[in-house]
Amino acid sequence: MDSIQLSSILVAMVRGAPVLLFAALGGLFAERSGIVDLGLEGKILGSAFASASVAYATQNPWLGLLAGIAVSCMLALLHGYVCIQQRGNQLVSGMAINIAVSGLTFVLAQFFFQQGGRSPSLDEGRFAVLNIPGAQALADVPGLGWLLRELLGGHTILVYLAFLAVPLVHWVVNHTRFGLRLRAVGDNPHAADTAGIHVGRTRYLALLVGGVLCGLSGSYLAIVQTGFFLRDMSAGNGFLALAALVFGSWRATHTAIGCLMFAFFTSLQIQLEGVALPVVGKVPGSLIQMIPYVVTVIILAGFMAKSIAPKAIGVPFVKSR
């Protein structure tokens, strides 16, 4: 049992959560406005590619971040055009964008870098690590020292941003005019329309905010977590983010808990690989990997808690008069 370090699992969880947090919060905006967004995966991947490439080219992670956000926003607007203007099938649009981005990012990476579809490693062009002041001084205090040095401190700025985003998103959705209108458009667009709110414009704006957040997700993945772009590196995180939204009933704080739980299981799986547990023996990593998805299905079946989606989600809005 001593080869499993709960502490390192927790730290890995904190490091692994931002990808999910940013993406899930991004998806939250789109979906609360009534647009199904299966394209989180594609946005993560696209922004990962753009940010890694630009960060390498300019040796500046901030420019990379901006590029990632820009690409993600472009994809978000494309999805918006298809869903709002063309009133197309939102599920198909999201899937299509995912697949198209998967192919295109590889092709472009191959074209620009000639390294088999990946981008060169960022050694210098990464974000600085932030340490909590005084953490070093307390390094020898058991528990607290580890807490301040490893768990709460010692991460890059994007990690802190990801966790800060949760209460921020909660506040925006529940305490601002934009959030009120967003929720109205997602639950009863006809009522919002009658109240004089422009449904299409609100949805575009929501998608754009989602695009920014997904851009942060992909940029974090490429610049901070990995250090380069690799084909299909989003690796299902976009769908896990979606699952977290279902788990959290599209509410910011609950979704964040879902993201943490999924990140926990991912880190757990890596740690448990090849380790013999007392009763069950070696638990295969792939079976642990399954847990978040199984949990989501159980919730969907209504056995755990009811997951309540925005009422008007997925239905193109057509003015009744």
Add this chain to the structure above:
Amino acid sequence: MALVTHGEGAPPGVPVVEFKGICKQFGAVKANADVSFQIRKGSIHGIVGENGAGKSTLMSILYGYYHADSGQILLNGEPAPMRNSQEAIRRGIGMIHQHFMLVDTFTVLENIMLGVEGALVLDTSFKAAEKRLRELGSQYKLEVDPNARVENLSVGAQQRVEILKLIYRGADILILDEPTAVLTPQETDALFAILRVFRDQGKTIILITHKLQEIFALTDRVTVMRAGTVVGEVDTATSSREAVAQLMIGRAIESSLPRAPYQPGAVVLEVAQLNLHNAQGVKLLDKLNFSVRAGEIVAIAGVSGNGQSELLEVLAGMRLPSSGELRYQDQRLPYAGRHDADGLPAVYRTLGIAHAPEDRLREGLVKANSVALNAILGHQKDAAFAARGLLKPEAILAHAERLVREFDVRPADPQLRVGLLSGGNQQKVVLGREIAARPTLMLIGQPTRGVDIGSIDTIHRRLLALRDAGIAIVLVSVELEEIRVLADRIIVMCGGRMTGELAAQDFDTTRIGLMMGGVSQTVSP
């Protein structure tokens, strides 16, 4: 946007709303033909009439949804062209629809503030708004908790939220379209109390209704409309229900088609204490009791929305009743123990119950399919059309050709997509299909809605022939002419209840008008 007042109103004598020669046509239908009347400020003004009288169209014009083809609307003596509903709201006109425009997951406060939030961050402006709402609530006796979630409120409370929404935005003129259709009797009384307070506070209320009880309980003055025109205006205090009912129907209705003598056979359908309520607890059908015999047409009269559609759905197996007993050929209809009505219509069909639904495009036809495929809708598994799971195309085509010929469906092409046919021809397909099934009980809703005049006669003769051949027919219709022509017995429904029953020879427009208006009449022996 704070509470807006619209001046002290017109100088005395000038009506707050005046319609002058309003005309509105939809295609060939004259929804409003030269409508002119006035509404006094600080009054409750009723607009009453049957289906298709033009009431809703007129109010939609006042509210800016439609533009009149010609004519004028004057507000406080000034011409007020209404470009859209936002403008109507700005001018102080508010409308409460039958389907509430509320976001269920929001609180009352959030719903009222939507669109007029007052700031980018909600907390402070909402506090001020909440205070204002409580003030308005007590001023107008509209008790609602601003922090309650709308989905937890009763329908009556939700309606109060809609009213409060309009008051908050400074509405001086309130239009209510059939407001009591979704209310319990207690909620109706509560609503009436609120409306009287409004009137006493100087606001004007326009009440669209077909229920005479409301007219006489609430209104000061009534405008009666029929077929797009104003046929009468009365001061409620000096009028009577009979007078208004007569104005509403206002014409002699004659029967003109030949029929065999009335000799009904055995009881085919027996309805006992039938009740239906929806998920919100609203009673859609209330203690219905009647029976139908072979060889008779029982017509269910009434303004639409009073439970007739739901009754047909229950009888056809598309919906389960909440309680009560349905006996068909002296056996209970097999809906007991079912969780839902999934697949039930097929069972009823095999028992010999045919159904021509009210909304033919929504329920009776598959638009993208051919006439031939629609001609077997509901009968796709019959031995005549399929064997061992495989359809028989020649048999289906032959059947469709026969139907097209017999019912004069035009164009006479069974392979044509049914969505391309005119409404009348679509109806002929539906009726032909149901009649061809040789049912024992035939359920029909609005058989001649949207049908051209020539075909109406054909359909009526067809239905009478069915009745003469001994089939039991339940007919739902809003057209009194049609009921007069076809019915052997007439049951009138209002608010989900049977308000009266009479034999064809006792057909009396006043009595029927009263019953349609909600005034119960005991059955004459």
Add this chain to the structure above:
Amino acid sequence: MNPQDLPRWATSLLLPILNLLSALLVAGLVIYALGESPLESLGILVNSAFLNPEGLGYTLFYATTFIFTALGVAFALHTGLFNIGGEGQMYVGGLGMALVVLNMDAHWGPWVVIPLAIACSALFGAAWAFLPGYLQARRGSHIVVTTIMFNFIAASLMNYVIVSLLIPVGQQTTASRQFAASGWLPRLNEWLPVLGQTPVNISFLLALAALAVYALVMRRTTWGYGIRAVGLNPHAAHYAGVSIKGVVIGVMAVSGALAGMAAVNSEMGSAHQLGLNFTAGAGYIGIAVALMGRNHPIGMLLSAVLFGGLIQGGFDLSLEKSNIPPETFVFIQGLVILFCGAMENLYAPAVAGLLRKMKKPSTA
């Protein structure tokens, strides 16, 4: 003329072709931006995929898989259900097939093993789709989210099964052991040597048969009548006595069975073992094929062959042009899904306007 009232030939043929051309146009622009000539690339591709008999063999081999996965999608789409679980259903179907072959190939001949394996692949695929279908019908769980989840669960599950249970000791490739000869599908080059050394096998004929059965079921059976009614007008379907819940569950099961059978082509026809991640995105390509072919049997056949050609030709193209790797065709696949599936009415107003103008002179 309204966009809704366009004649059948316009909606079934003209619009899909316009959509496909749009996808290819965008792809062509990207290829041009990468410094290659789109027309030259197209030439190489067409030559390799269709004109060269061996290339055609490979094209048809890939197309076979896509026909099955597309049928799975199309079947469900007829009721309005978007079954994106084809990838997982195919994967699990492969397990069913492998269990039969691995347990029986030593003692039984191909006439027993092969039909049984195919049946088992269908059964397992059906089971994997049955649960999402059941949850949708009975609990209202959205089929799209559940099938996505089941795809991931399948990936993890099969990973465990193959790596921990099926892989023979000492084998490097992450797969089960090789199947014995009775688990090998006969190849078509046994009868048509012109096809050369290609793995196209009898499952291609099975796929054609499946298309025919699909057409038959949809158009000529009472079940198909009910299925289409549910998709076209669920209220009318309820009116007609169709059990909507029964249709949803039944259709999902068949849909999964078809996707499950897709495993047979590559694993019993070519690889002769159950390999890790053998599905390689075929489930998603099936979505593209179904949408492009508009659920029509001939349309789906042509689209499957087209996509097979894109894979085969794309592979050869990537050998000649390093700037156009096979992943370019994943990109094209995404574009096709976008234009044909999400924006299928993009050109409808323009076509309607054109037809209206063309009709005017005759009404003089």
